[in-house]
Amino acid sequence: MTDTVVIGAGSNELAAAHQLLRAGRSVMVVEERKTDRYTDGWVPPQIAMPGLAVDQPDPWLRAVLPDGGTLELWRDMKRSTDAIRRLSPRDADKWPRFCERMARLAALLADLYLAPPPSLVDLRFAFKVRRLGRTGMEDLMRVLAMPAAELLDDWFENDVLKGALGALAVSDLQQGPRSAGTAFRLLHFHAGNSPGVFRAPRSNYAQIARSGLEIRQGVVQRITVRAGQATGITLDSGEELGATAVMSGADPRRTLVDLTEPGWLDPDLVRALRHIRRRGVAAHIDVELERAPDWKTLTFAPSLDYVERAYDDAKYRRISAQPCLDLAADGTRVHARFQYAPYGAEGEISPTIVQQHLPAIKRATVRSTMQLEQAFGWPQGQPHHAELSLDQALWMRPLPELAGYGTPIRGLWLCGPAMHPGAGVAGASGYNCARAMLRTL
Amino acid sequence: MKTYDVIIAGGGHNGLACAAYLARAGRKVLVLERRERVGGAAMSEEVFPGFRFSVFSYVVSLLRPEIIRELELARHGLQILPLESTLTPLLDGPMSGSYLAQWSDHDQNRRELARHSPRDAEAYDEFGLLLHRMARAVKPLLSTAPPDPASRDPRQLLDLLSLGRYFRGLPERDLHALWKLLTMSAADYLDEWFDSEALKGTKSASGIIGTLLGPRSPGTAYVLLHHYMGELDGVFRAWGFARGGNGSVSAAIAAAAQAHGAEIRTQAPVSKILLAGERAVGVVLEGGEELRAPVIVSGADPRRTFLGLVGEAHLPDEFVGAIKRYKFRGASAKVNLALGELPRFTCMPQPGPHLRGAVSISPSVDYLERAYDDAKYGEISRRPYMDIVMPSMLDPSMAPPGKHVMSIFVQYAPYHLNGGWNDARREQLGDTVIDTLAQYAPNLKGAILHRQVITPADIERIVGLAEGNIFQGELTLQQMFFLRPAPAWSRYRTPVHGLFQCGSGTHPGGGVMGASGRNAAMAILGARA
Numbered sequence: 001m002t003d004t005v006v007i008g009a010g011s012n013e014l015a016a017a018h019q020l021l022r023a024g025r026s027v028m029v030v031e032e033r034k035t036d037r038y039t040d041g042w043v044p045p046q047i048a049m050p051g052l053a054v055d056q057p058d059p060w061l062r063a064v065l066p067d068g069g070t071l072e073l074w075r076d077m078k079r080s081t082d083a084i085r086r087l088s089p090r091d092a093d094k095w096p097r098f099c100e101r102m103a104r105l106a107a108l109l110a111d112l113y114l115a116p117p118p119s120l121v122d123l124r125f126a127f128k129v130r131r132l133g134r135t136g137m138e139d140l141m142r143v144l145a146m147p148a149a150e151l152l153d154d155w156f157e158n159d160v161l162k163g164a165l166g167a168l169a170v171s172d173l174q175q176g177p178r179s180a181g182t183a184f185r186l187l188h189f190h191a192g193n194s195p196g197v198f199r200a201p202r203s204n205y206a207q208i209a210r211s212g213l214e215i216r217q218g219v220v221q222r223i224t225v226r227a228g229q230a231t232g233i234t235l236d237s238g239e240e241l242g243a244t245a246v247m248s249g250a251d252p253r254r255t256l257v258d259l260t261e262p263g264w265l266d267p268d269l270v271r272a273l274r275h276i277r278r279r280g281v282a283a284h285i286d287v288e289l290e291r292a293p294d295w296k297t298l299t300f301a302p303s304l305d306y307v308e309r310a311y312d313d314a315k316y317r318r319i320s321a322q323p324c325l326d327l328a329a330d331g332t333r334v335h336a337r338f339q340y341a342p343y344g345a346e347g348e349i350s351p352t353i354v355q356q357h358l359p360a361i362k363r364a365t366v367r368s369t370m371q372l373e374q375a376f377g378w379p380q381g382q383p384h385h386a387e388l389s390l391d392q393a394l395w396m397r398p399l400p401e402l403a404g405y406g407t408p409i410r411g412l413w414l415c416g417p418a419m420h421p422g423a424g425v426a427g428a429s430g431y432n433c434a435r436a437m438l439r440t441l
Numbered sequence: 442m443k444t445y446d447v448i449i450a451g452g453g454h455n456g457l458a459c460a461a462y463l464a465r466a467g468r469k470v471l472v473l474e475r476r477e478r479v480g481g482a483a484m485s486e487e488v489f490p491g492f493r494f495s496v497f498s499y500v501v502s503l504l505r506p507e508i509i510r511e512l513e514l515a516r517h518g519l520q521i522l523p524l525e526s527t528l529t530p531l532l533d534g535p536m537s538g539s540y541l542a543q544w545s546d547h548d549q550n551r552r553e554l555a556r557h558s559p560r561d562a563e564a565y566d567e568f569g570l571l572l573h574r575m576a577r578a579v580k581p582l583l584s585t586a587p588p589d590p591a592s593r594d595p596r597q598l599l600d601l602l603s604l605g606r607y608f609r610g611l612p613e614r615d616l617h618a619l620w621k622l623l624t625m626s627a628a629d630y631l632d633e634w635f636d637s638e639a640l641k642g643t644k645s646a647s648g649i650i651g652t653l654l655g656p657r658s659p660g661t662a663y664v665l666l667h668h669y670m671g672e673l674d675g676v677f678r679a680w681g682f683a684r685g686g687n688g689s690v691s692a693a694i695a696a697a698a699q700a701h702g703a704e705i706r707t708q709a710p711v712s713k714i715l716l717a718g719e720r721a722v723g724v725v726l727e728g729g730e731e732l733r734a735p736v737i738v739s740g741a742d743p744r745r746t747f748l749g750l751v752g753e754a755h756l757p758d759e760f761v762g763a764i765k766r767y768k769f770r771g772a773s774a775k776v777n778l779a780l781g782e783l784p785r786f787t788c789m790p791q792p793g794p795h796l797r798g799a800v801s802i803s804p805s806v807d808y809l810e811r812a813y814d815d816a817k818y819g820e821i822s823r824r825p826y827m828d829i830v831m832p833s834m835l836d837p838s839m840a841p842p843g844k845h846v847m848s849i850f851v852q853y854a855p856y857h858l859n860g861g862w863n864d865a866r867r868e869q870l871g872d873t874v875i876d877t878l879a880q881y882a883p884n885l886k887g888a889i890l891h892r893q894v895i896t897p898a899d900i901e902r903i904v905g906l907a908e909g910n911i912f913q914g915e916l917t918l919q920q921m922f923f924l925r926p927a928p929a930w931s932r933y934r935t936p937v938h939g940l941f942q943c944g945s946g947t948h949p950g951g952g953v954m955g956a957s958g959r960n961a962a963m964a965i966l967g968a969r970a
Contacts, residue, residue: 275632
């Protein structure tokens with residue numbers, strides 16, 4: 001019998017397992033399905049491991065201009081400013097100041113991300129916020145609640161710049177850039193990155209973090225509970241794995257409602273679990289090209305109105321007629337995100353939409369949100385397991401009752417992306433969860 | 442020359458309430474109103490011979506009970522008649538041709554809800570209890586001057602601390618519930634509770650009033666609370682109608698102010714606030730007349746007050762920037778009808794108690810959201826949301842015998858209309874409203890004797906509310922509490938010494954609450970609000 005069984009072998013589960021291992025606990029990782037090759041998100045030094053390779057494309061953003069050509073944003077502030085100047089001298093003048101102000105606010109968030117979420121009435125948090133000074137505080141209070149569109153309109157005039165940043169702010173969210181609270185997401189995905197870079201890098205973390213861990217394949221059918229204490233798991237093969245603690249990277253609803261033996265949870269909590277919003281909105285298209293393109297990343301979201309209209313379709317459960325596209329190239333393979341293609345929406349996701357941006361295509365495979373759910377266990381195709389919106393962030397993630405990573409069942413812990421801080425920071429939810437658990441021992 | 446302690450620019454209900462409280466405390470107060478009568482947007486007028494209308498704001502929902510008590514408004518003629526019901530007629534969907542009615546009688550309401558969804562009928566009471574609890578938690582904040590969280594001023598720190606203590610004293614689950622209300626969309630919030638589209642549509646409608654947001658926009662859930670605040674006081678129901686129209690609210694407050702010795706001058710438009718150095722010392726009227734007082738209060742919206750009456754040049758850059766960023770985006774219009782006969786709604790054709798309540802054209806969340814989609818891109822909603830009352834059913838003196846007045850609140854009609862507002866667009870709006878409503882009440886077109894259409898541009902022109910926003914600025918999360926109207930200036934003071942603001946562009950905002958006026962008076966008197 002091991003000390004802890006970890007359900008799932010994604011970046012969060014692996015980060016958790018390493019923390020436990022380091023503390024001298026024995027760990028068994030149960031891999032339910034093959035994980036994605038890449039891990040999206042900034043990798044904090046606490047979580048990084050030898051062999052880590054972080055891919056930081058430069059330019060980090062290439063936005064297609066309506067009349068051909070692209071706007072490129074670089075890691076180097078000066079280069080970005082020059083690129084923006086070709087479209088709008090006014091915006092170019094503002095870019096460095098915008099980046100500086102956003103970086104200050106994102107730094108505050110980054111600070112909060114490698115620890116359990118602060119409580120809503122946490123005085124230490126309040127003092128930290130006060131230390132930002134007047135301008136910083138005012139920015140924070142305003143920006144957190146704002147629509148991304150309003151923030152961007154306050155600063156900039158160029159449609160392509162605003163459209164591309166707006167699309168980043170709403171990625172994997174069933175909201176448009178004019179929805180309140182989306183500016184927060186721009187900051188969230190900015191945290192941990194250098195000033196002026198609003199997209200998290202990808203890395204091989206989930207590949208390298210497998211080393212040193214005992215990993216076995218299997219699909220979990222049950223989490224067993226005796227007298228309010230988790231005692232292990234049962235696999236679909238019927239095999240039982242006993243443990244003194246179970247840490248689940250599956251989404252909270254599946255973990256607590258579907259997998260856990262019924263009868264241990266308060267009906268109010270079950271109801272709240274059923275109400276966690278987790279609507280997937282992006283389909284993926286994997287494309288194999290004849291030859292490698294001359295770019296690593298390409299974004300098609302030419303204006304805030306364009307993104308908003310793409311969202312309008314999603315509101316009425318339709319696939320966007322004019323979707324936002326986000327392409328990442330790795331040699332001749334291109335991975336395209338197609339937003340919005342809501343879960344269960346009518347209509348077809350046609351790969352032809354990406355063709356206009358690509359050289360000759362050999363093969364294209366579309367994966368709808370429904371297929372992503374099957375393939376990766378993303379509930380309703382939502383990779384964050386719980387939508388990352390203000391009402392499901394920080395102390396509310398995924399529910400206030402569960403924000404501390406523990407559950408009402410002793411020894412059962414949640415470590416997936418539905419937990420604070422969620423997507424954008426590689427392995428952080430798992431890292432925080434393991435440390436929270438170790439503190440109770 | 443006569444001297445005053447306080448001059449208040451703007452005789453809307455907040456300016457009048459502020460005047461009444463200051464006069465009650467012994468200050469010599471002068472109220473200056475641009476128009477020929479006081480009330481601002483809370484105003485009754487005989488628009489067509491024999492037909493009186495609450496031209497702009499048309500119901501009383503949130504008027505603070507302490508104001509009614511302290512200013513003895515009942516003695517000064519205020520009488521509130523409750524609106525007992527809300528009828529939502531339905532054209533499409535599973536209940537096509539039917540309706541959803543919400544009654545004030547608990548059992549009747551429950552039976553009606555059960556007809557739509559037994560589950561909703563079950564959930565309704567629990568939902569009500571939760572919102573009551575939340576409303577009770579928020580209520581003390583309405584009469585508080587929001588402290589500036591970045592301030593180093595000891596007094597503000599003390600206020601911050603007591604605010605912090607207040608919140609820490611609340612049960613944690615209430616805090617979390619409150620956070621959800623502040624950050625969620627009305628549609629998402631209601632989805633957690635109810636199934637019936639008509640119920641969700643009608644409830645979420647209260648979240649979109651006065652803002653250019655749809656029911657699926659985060660931040661709209663909070664306003665659901667407002668409906669539970671009125672009820673909570675036990676003074677009157679959530680929605681009521683002032684006998685004689687909403688002008689009676691202003692008239693009663695004005696009478697209270699005058700009884701305490703305040704002076705009110707109408708047709709006295711303030712064109713400028715006089716400064717001496719960094720101090721406000723008086724006002725200049727459009728005719729050139731100068732009036733002086735050590736304290737000047739503006740009831741106008743923040744844009745007009747600071748960019749108009751004071752002038753950018755006299756204000757710090759940061760502050761000017763904040764005021765320029767402050768969003769108005771008016772999206773509401775009014776259509777007032779004089780009717781020769783009562784409308785007959787297909788779903789409930791007989792005259793009955795439903796005509797004494799509100800009629801809401803809000804059959805589903807999608808309906809409202811589509812209405813918003815049009816406005817989002819600068820167009821009038823093709824199928825607008827409407828909130829309809831017939832004041833003459835409650836107060837027959839509003840119309841000649843046998844005839845009626847109908848007040849239709851319409852959303853969305855965006856201030857920033859593509860191509861701008863003109864007479865043709867105004868008529869187009871009126872036609873859209875009538876055509877839509879006639880689908881529910883086919884005799885309407887034949888019953889119309891006169892019609893008055895008021896666009897957001899008209900509201901701005903007539904009442905002076907910037908961009909026609911009925912709340913003097915959108916009530917969104919980034920424009921609330923200590924951010925309203927600008928960070929660091931949420932306590933009714935302004936960067937100009939001696940100049941205060943008392944309009945609904947300050948905390949807690951609009952809705953004919955009167956709280957801004959009262960809180961401003963408290964701030965001026967130096968009392969702990």
